[in-house]
Amino acid sequence: MPGGAAVLPPTPGILISDGESNMHDANETFIIPIGPQHPALKEPGHFQFSVDGEVVTGASVRLGYVHRGIEKATEARNWVQNLYLLERICGICSHIHAMAYCLGVERLAGVEVPPRAQAIRVLTAELERVHSHLLWLGVAAHEAGFDTLFMYSWRDRETVMDALENLSGNRVHYSVNVLGGVKYDVDEPRAQAIFAVVDFLEERTRHYLNVVSSDAMFVQRTRGIGVTSKEQSLRLGEIGPTARAAGVPRDVRVEAPYAAYGAYPVEIILETAGDLEARFIVRINELFESYRLIRAILGDLPEGPLTVQRMPRKIPAGETISRVEAPRGELFYFIKSNGTDRPERIKVRTPTLCNLASVVALAPGHHLADIPMLLVGVDPCFSCNDRGVILDYPDGEHDHWTWDKLRQFAIDHYRNR
Amino acid sequence: MMNLDTAWQTALDRVKTWARVNSPWLLHYNTGSCNGCDIEILATLTPRFDLERFGVKLQGSPRHADILVCTGPVTLQSRDRLLRIYEQMPEPKFVAAIGSCAISGGVFQGCYNIVGHIDEVIPVDVYVPGCPPRPEAIADGIIKLLHSLQVAEAGRGTE
Amino acid sequence: MDVEKDLMIAESLLEIHAPSFNHPEPHRLDVEIETGDLLDGARVLVNSGWGYLSAVTGLDLGVEAGEFEVLYHFCAREAVTTLRVRVPRVGGVVPSLFQVIPSAGFYERELAEMFGITVEGAPDSSRLFLPDAWPEGVYPLRKDYEISDSGN
Numbered sequence: 001m002p003g004g005a006a007v008l009p010p011t012p013g014i015l016i017s018d019g020e021s022n023m024h025d026a027n028e029t030f031i032i033p034i035g036p037q038h039p040a041l042k043e044p045g046h047f048q049f050s051v052d053g054e055v056v057t058g059a060s061v062r063l064g065y066v067h068r069g070i071e072k073a074t075e076a077r078n079w080v081q082n083l084y085l086l087e088r089i090c091g092i093c094s095h096i097h098a099m100a101y102c103l104g105v106e107r108l109a110g111v112e113v114p115p116r117a118q119a120i121r122v123l124t125a126e127l128e129r130v131h132s133h134l135l136w137l138g139v140a141a142h143e144a145g146f147d148t149l150f151m152y153s154w155r156d157r158e159t160v161m162d163a164l165e166n167l168s169g170n171r172v173h174y175s176v177n178v179l180g181g182v183k184y185d186v187d188e189p190r191a192q193a194i195f196a197v198v199d200f201l202e203e204r205t206r207h208y209l210n211v212v213s214s215d216a217m218f219v220q221r222t223r224g225i226g227v228t229s230k231e232q233s234l235r236l237g238e239i240g241p242t243a244r245a246a247g248v249p250r251d252v253r254v255e256a257p258y259a260a261y262g263a264y265p266v267e268i269i270l271e272t273a274g275d276l277e278a279r280f281i282v283r284i285n286e287l288f289e290s291y292r293l294i295r296a297i298l299g300d301l302p303e304g305p306l307t308v309q310r311m312p313r314k315i316p317a318g319e320t321i322s323r324v325e326a327p328r329g330e331l332f333y334f335i336k337s338n339g340t341d342r343p344e345r346i347k348v349r350t351p352t353l354c355n356l357a358s359v360v361a362l363a364p365g366h367h368l369a370d371i372p373m374l375l376v377g378v379d380p381c382f383s384c385n386d387r388g389v390i391l392d393y394p395d396g397e398h399d400h401w402t403w404d405k406l407r408q409f410a411i412d413h414y415r416n417r
Numbered sequence: 418m419m420n421l422d423t424a425w426q427t428a429l430d431r432v433k434t435w436a437r438v439n440s441p442w443l444l445h446y447n448t449g450s451c452n453g454c455d456i457e458i459l460a461t462l463t464p465r466f467d468l469e470r471f472g473v474k475l476q477g478s479p480r481h482a483d484i485l486v487c488t489g490p491v492t493l494q495s496r497d498r499l500l501r502i503y504e505q506m507p508e509p510k511f512v513a514a515i516g517s518c519a520i521s522g523g524v525f526q527g528c529y530n531i532v533g534h535i536d537e538v539i540p541v542d543v544y545v546p547g548c549p550p551r552p553e554a555i556a557d558g559i560i561k562l563l564h565s566l567q568v569a570e571a572g573r574g575t576e
Numbered sequence: 577m578d579v580e581k582d583l584m585i586a587e588s589l590l591e592i593h594a595p596s597f598n599h600p601e602p603h604r605l606d607v608e609i610e611t612g613d614l615l616d617g618a619r620v621l622v623n624s625g626w627g628y629l630s631a632v633t634g635l636d637l638g639v640e641a642g643e644f645e646v647l648y649h650f651c652a653r654e655a656v657t658t659l660r661v662r663v664p665r666v667g668g669v670v671p672s673l674f675q676v677i678p679s680a681g682f683y684e685r686e687l688a689e690m691f692g693i694t695v696e697g698a699p700d701s702s703r704l705f706l707p708d709a710w711p712e713g714v715y716p717l718r719k720d721y722e723i724s725d726s727g728n
Contacts, residue, residue, distance in 0.1 A: 060700070064494045066449045067705040069528040069723070072716050076527065076723055085524045091453025091549065107601075135456065155464040172453040172549050237628040237679040256603070256654035319600060321649065321656055323630070332631045332649070349631035349683075357679040404477045494707035529716050529723050530707065 046403075048390040051368055058392075059363035061356055074346040079105060079179060079315055082343065089348065091172050092135060095121075095128045096326040097348075098177040103258055104322035104335040105179055106308075108315050115302040117181035118260040123297045124167065124176045125259075125324075126290045127194070130201065131160045132327035133283045133290075136379045137208060140280070143376045144221050145411035149211060156204045159197045166193055181307030191298045198291045205287045212280045221414055222276035226362060226374045229274055236358040240329020240351050241282045242378050246274035252325040264296050279377045314341045326351050328379045352380050369413035372406055425553055428560055440472030441563055444482035444506070448499055449531065450489030454516035454549040458486060461552040461559075468556055479505035484562055485539075490518040490525045491532035503539040511542040511562050515555055520544050579603050582626075582655035589624055590657075593617045605657045615671045617659050618648065622676050627652030629673070632683035634691045636665075636719045644668055644691055663693060665718075672697040690717040 046065070050058035070089060074082045086101050087094045099121050106113055134157040141149035161171045168174035168184050176182050186194075212218055228238070233246035243250045252258070253266040269285045271278035317339035324331050329351030338344040355378035366374060368391075389406050391399040401409075447455050462469050469475075476482070479502045491499065503512070514535045517523035522533030535541055542565065545558035583605045587597055593613040598606040609617050621627065633647040648659040663670060670687075672695045673680040684695040685704040692715040695701065703710070715721060 062702075062704075064703065064705045064707055065492060066447075066451075066489075067492055067494070067530050067707075068449060068490065068525050069530040069716060070525070072721075072723055073525065073528045088451045088453070088524050088548075091451040091456060094451075094453070151464055154460065158460070158463075158465045161460075171551060172457065234625075234628070235678065237630075237677065239628075239630075321601075321604065321658075323651065323656075330630065330651075332651075334631065334633045334647070334649070336635070345633075345635055347631065347633040353682055354630075354679065357682050361678055402477065492707070493709060527723055529721075 046388055047371075048392065049363065049368065049371065050392045050394075052394050054368045056363050056366050056368055056371065059360045061360055063356075071346055071348060074343050076342070078341045079313075079343065082346070083177065083179060084175070086346075086348070087173055087175060089350070092132050093128060093326045093328070093331075094173045095124050095176060096324055096331055098175070099125060099259065100322045100324045100331050100333045101335070101346075102177045102179055103324070104320045104333050105315055105337075106311075107320045107322075108318050108335065108337050109179075109312055110316065111180055111308045111311060113181050113308060114304045114306065115260065115263070116185075116304040117306050119263070119297055119301055120182045120184070120186060120306070121177065122260040122264060123186065123194075123294060124164070124174065124182075126293045126297075127160055127164055127167075129290050129327045130287060130294075131157055131164065132379075133287050134160065134201075136283065136327075136376075137280075140373070140376045143372045143407055143410075144218060145407075145415075146218065149208075152204075153208065156201060159200055163194050163197045166190055178307060178311075180311035181305070183306070185306060186298070186301060191301075194294065194298060198294050202288065202291050205284060205291075209281070209284045212284065213277070217414070219277065220417070221370075221373050221410075222280060225276045225370050226279075226366065226377055227273070227275045228358075228362065230272075233274065233358075236361055237354065238329075238358045239354050240325075240327075240379075241269075241286065242279055242329065242355055242358065244269055245271045245278035245282045247272040250330070252323050252330050256323060258322075258324055260297070263302075264293055264300075266293065276373055276377045283379075314339060315343075328352055329355060352378075356380060367413075368406070369410040372403075372410045421553065424557075428553070428557055440474065441483045441559075442481050443473065443475050443484045443486050443559070444477070444479055444502070445475055445486045446488075446499060446502055448487060448489035448495040448519070448535065449492035450516065450518055454488035454519070454547075457549045457552050458488070458515060458555055461555050466552045466556065468559070473559065479503075480507065482506050483510065484559065485510065485512045486515060486559070487512060487535050487541075488515045488519055489535075490522045490528070491535055491538055492530050493532065494530075496532055496538055499535070499538055511565060512539055513543045513545060513558055513562055514541045515545045515558070516550060517546055517548045520546055523548060579654040582652050583657070585624075586621070586626055586650075586652070586655065586657040589620045589626060590617055590659075593620070603654050603656060605655070606660055607657065608660050608662075611661045611663060611670050614648070614659060614661055615673065615676065618650075618673050619676045621650055621657070626650065627655070627657065629677050629680055629683070630656075632680070632687055634687045634693065634717060636691065636717065637662075639665070639720050642666075644693060646670055646687065646693065648673070668693045669696050670694075672699075674699055689715070691715050692718070 046062055048060045049056050083098055087098045089097050134153050138150040138153040164174050165171045168176050176184055228246045230247045233243050233248050247270055249268050251268050253261045254268045267289055269282050269289055271282050315337040317337050319336045322333040331351055332349040334347040336345040359375055359378050389401040445458055462475055514520055519535045525531050543558045543562050545554055547554055586605055590607050593616055594607045594609050596608045600606055627650040630651040631649045635645040637643045637645055642665050643662050646661050650657045672684055684698050687693055688695050689703050689706050
């Protein structure tokens with residue numbers, strides 16, 4: 001066939017997508033044209049594991065399915081437009097991105113944001129942490145085959161979505177931040193509504209803690225699995241709840257307080273076991289700490305304006321670094337201005353990138369059935385429901401699985417133990 | 418301004434009627450979205466909104482899907498897979514583009530790694546705008562599609 | 577103050593490798609360093625337990641300037657120490673930090689594919705974010721790679 005076409009194995013993750021043993025499909029061959037630039041096109045699969053028997057001997061990751069080219073795009077937008085772009089890096093932790101950006105730009109501009117605005121930013125950030133951790137709890141439960149817990153936690157999470165919508169008018173992408181302050185105020189009725197949400201969720205969270213630490217099936221999938229020592233965690237450069245589960249006291253809110261965290265100090269949540277169970281316990285305890293913070297802020301909101309008097313359109317030239325604690329760990333922004341109304345360069349290092357590096361390093365030596373929980377334990381970008389998994393065997397053969405198949409494999413493996 | 422509760426109740430009644438006839442299976446695919454739309458799609462299937470009790474089911478195989486529920490501005494890396502998934506779906510098949518990014522690229526217009534519109538890759542039957550659209554809006558979009566499906570079923574004769 | 581102490585420790589660790597220091601912000605230390613000394617600089621920070629590599633930023637100083645700058649940001653509590661190296665736009669090479677810092681791998685892959693800087697000794701130099709079909713030799717974060725304005 002002209003144009004360099006070749007006969008290749010079927011596309012991974014598509015044909016064998018319903019979990020049945022489709023021997024027929026696995027042996028089908030397709031003519032797939034290969035472009036001139038890539039004579040040996042590697043089939044895209046998010047994860048590639050070398051396995052010997054059922055033990056993982058090597059792991060690698062291929063990202064890019066969600067790569068949109070945002071950093072480049074910031075150079076073609078002005079400072080205000082970028083606020084709305086950067087918020088949309090992530091729909092789960094949109095506010096923390098906007099906050100990191102605003103804090104950096106405000107520093108370059110030399111403006112001082114009023115305390116009421118900073119407090120509302122922190123309040124929103126903690127509400128966001130609550131929604132994110134509850135979302136994660138549901139997703140993690142689903143990975144382990146606990147769909148009931150998934151449904152309950154997402155149902156409960158709706159209350160905090162209501163609170164965020166009450167505050168900002170939107171359930172997702174609340175856009176509370178403006179350069180120089182915040183757009184929305186917290187009046188007495190809103191405050192009362194948020195108190196009610198926190199009271200309700202605190203009780204529910206006690207129930208989750210109980211389930212996670214005492215349900216036999218859950219404990220079997222998490223206790224003693226994926227153990228990382230404190231030394232290993234430091235060497236891997238882990239951040240966020242994953243690091244804290246190994247006893248590493250790393251939390252930007254505590255070590256480098258920003259916005260209003262100086263006025264509302266955070267108590268760091270640590271575990272020492274460093275296993276998957278510890279990662280669950282840390283996040284659930286962080287929920288309690290967030291509830292406490294939310295109550296503290298609402299009970300002591302400073303008076304004053306919501307924004308600075310004037311925010312310049314052109315930001316003075318300079319470089320700044322903005323570090324904040326997103327629900328998944330440290331979020332790092334490097335912002336460079338050339339004195340115009342558009343940035344020279346914005347670099348965003350998301351916590352997930354850092355966490356993925358640690359999972360990839362940790363995977364070898366583990367049973368394939370532990371991989372889904374290991375990954376979910378670092379709270380990755382969850383919506384890659386089409387993740388393909390390539391398994392490489394010592395004899396050179398390989399299999400292509402969907403993530404669904406890997407998840408079911410893990411659930412069945414533990415059920416049959 | 419329409420009362421959300423009334424509109425929601427009307428929509429649910431229509432789903433109930435439709436679902437007695439057929440139980441649509443949805444396939445959800447993210448072409449590079451920020452997850453905002455995806456979590457609202459999932460929320461539509463959780464207890465508060467609970468489309469599942471009407472037989473609307475989210476499942477994993479293109480071969481069994483009636484409706485492809487699609488989010489994201491179509492990154493270059495996800496484009497081919499999107500096309501292949503669509504090709505694998507049996508007729509009659511429908512596509513719902515959920516969110517501003519799926520419709521126009523949203524805030525990511527002009528970015529180097531995106532196609533920008535799902536309908537430049539595959540035909541789209543229903544567009545649900547929003548950033549993200551709320552679960553009620555997503556459900557409304559799906560329901561409009563279900564009616565199309567019902568009409569298509571009626572006109573198909575033996576299968 | 578803790579942060580001043582942390583920065584002083586970083587300075588004394590890096591003195592031997594660095595001709596110049598700068599404090600662009602009170603909690604930050606910028607260290608200009610030669611690519612030949614980069615690995616030693618990173619190693620000395622890691623071996624003394626000074627913080628962790630949090631991010632790697634590539635900067636295109638412009639076609640006229642003819643140089644890229646690569647920033648390696650190390651964070652220890654509140655303090656941030658940035659090792660800054662300059663490389664030519666054509667044929668720029670930096671050493672891989674992978675031996676010393678395993679998690680550097682992802683950051684280096686991103687740097688290489690976005691700017692076209694070669695990372696010498698990297699265990700994996702395959703693409704991380706750019707799609708397989710992206711043409712060779714096209715580096716999106718370079719200033720001479722132009723994109724359109726936002727949808728207008």
